[in-house]
Amino acid sequence: MKVFNGLNKFFNYNFIVFLLLFISIPDVKGEINGNKKIINGTELYDTNGHVINAHGGGFLKIGNYYYWVGENRKNGVFVSCYRSTDLINWEFRGDLLTRQSHPELDKANIERPKVIYNDKTKQFVMWMHYEYGRDYSYARAAVAYSSDIEKPFTFLKNFRPFGNMSRDCTLFKDTDSVAYFISSARENYDMCVYKLTDDYLDAKEYITTLWPGGHREAPALLKRDKYYFMMTSGCTGWEPNQAKYAYAKSIIGPWSELINIGDSTTFNSQSTFILPIEGKTKTSYLYVGDRWDGKKYFNSTYIFLPIEFTNDTSMKLNWTDKISPDMTTGELVK
Numbered sequence: 001m002k003v004f005n006g007l008n009k010f011f012n013y014n015f016i017v018f019l020l021l022f023i024s025i026p027d028v029k030g031e032i033n034g035n036k037k038i039i040n041g042t043e044l045y046d047t048n049g050h051v052i053n054a055h056g057g058g059f060l061k062i063g064n065y066y067y068w069v070g071e072n073r074k075n076g077v078f079v080s081c082y083r084s085t086d087l088i089n090w091e092f093r094g095d096l097l098t099r100q101s102h103p104e105l106d107k108a109n110i111e112r113p114k115v116i117y118n119d120k121t122k123q124f125v126m127w128m129h130y131e132y133g134r135d136y137s138y139a140r141a142a143v144a145y146s147s148d149i150e151k152p153f154t155f156l157k158n159f160r161p162f163g164n165m166s167r168d169c170t171l172f173k174d175t176d177s178v179a180y181f182i183s184s185a186r187e188n189y190d191m192c193v194y195k196l197t198d199d200y201l202d203a204k205e206y207i208t209t210l211w212p213g214g215h216r217e218a219p220a221l222l223k224r225d226k227y228y229f230m231m232t233s234g235c236t237g238w239e240p241n242q243a244k245y246a247y248a249k250s251i252i253g254p255w256s257e258l259i260n261i262g263d264s265t266t267f268n269s270q271s272t273f274i275l276p277i278e279g280k281t282k283t284s285y286l287y288v289g290d291r292w293d294g295k296k297y298f299n300s301t302y303i304f305l306p307i308e309f310t311n312d313t314s315m316k317l318n319w320t321d322k323i324s325p326d327m328t329t330g331e332l333v334k
């Protein structure tokens, strides 16, 4: 009887350990890596199990890697860098800009960093919204650069392009390698477009003011076939509002009127980037937005939604809880 009890205990113990391992390992991995899908509006974790801090961010594809560069805001870090091959498992790669990077950053606030690569100078160039002190009255742009997207950037300067205020912003590198900086000016009433110098380190030309008095911010651009598209939000601070888009055959314009997209709160998010995913079957476009928590910034999450085109100039944004990009085909599986 004793022998039988012993065997029984041994069997039970091992069986329970086996069961726990079997059940818990994939679960824990799934939790850390977002369950093989991006789950919208939840905390996302990097491969070390830390919450991803990369708000107001931008993306850049280098080889097989997608790099995600965005606002960190923790422990004096302004901008952090992550990379992934599937947009689900993100490796933390380093802090690109911190309070210590430059004396002009000691009391700064950095928002909406975006990075593009300059093929001639072989530098990664970052543009961002720069504030100094607690409020948003500085309203400047800033520029930094690095020869390695994973290594600290050199902070170059902060300034008002052509004397204009500059808050929410984005960068866009066109297929001919000409790059543009687009930012909200005149207390966010206007959206200004600037052409960059060949090294991307300065604004060479003021091009145009889009929708003067339109009060738009959070610009995000994409180019598809013959058309450029720009998504923007209204100006309600951390509160979400109705996103609108416009299209044009040239960045210089003329741009169409503003057209509503998504629902009245853009599914409780604000645009930060539109990420093209070029697969063998198709190129898809992924809307990336921030679901801000204005009271507790670090409770803010991310929203990734497929953009659907109904014709050359009409795009749609529909809600999905989860999304899984197929990096081979380019399909966005909901």
Ligand code: GAL
Pocket: 056, 111, 112, 168, 217, 218, 235, 236, 237, 238, 270
């Ligand atoms: C938003 C803007 C954010 C941040 C926030 C502060 O409108 O897009 O980047 O500046 O206001 O209230």
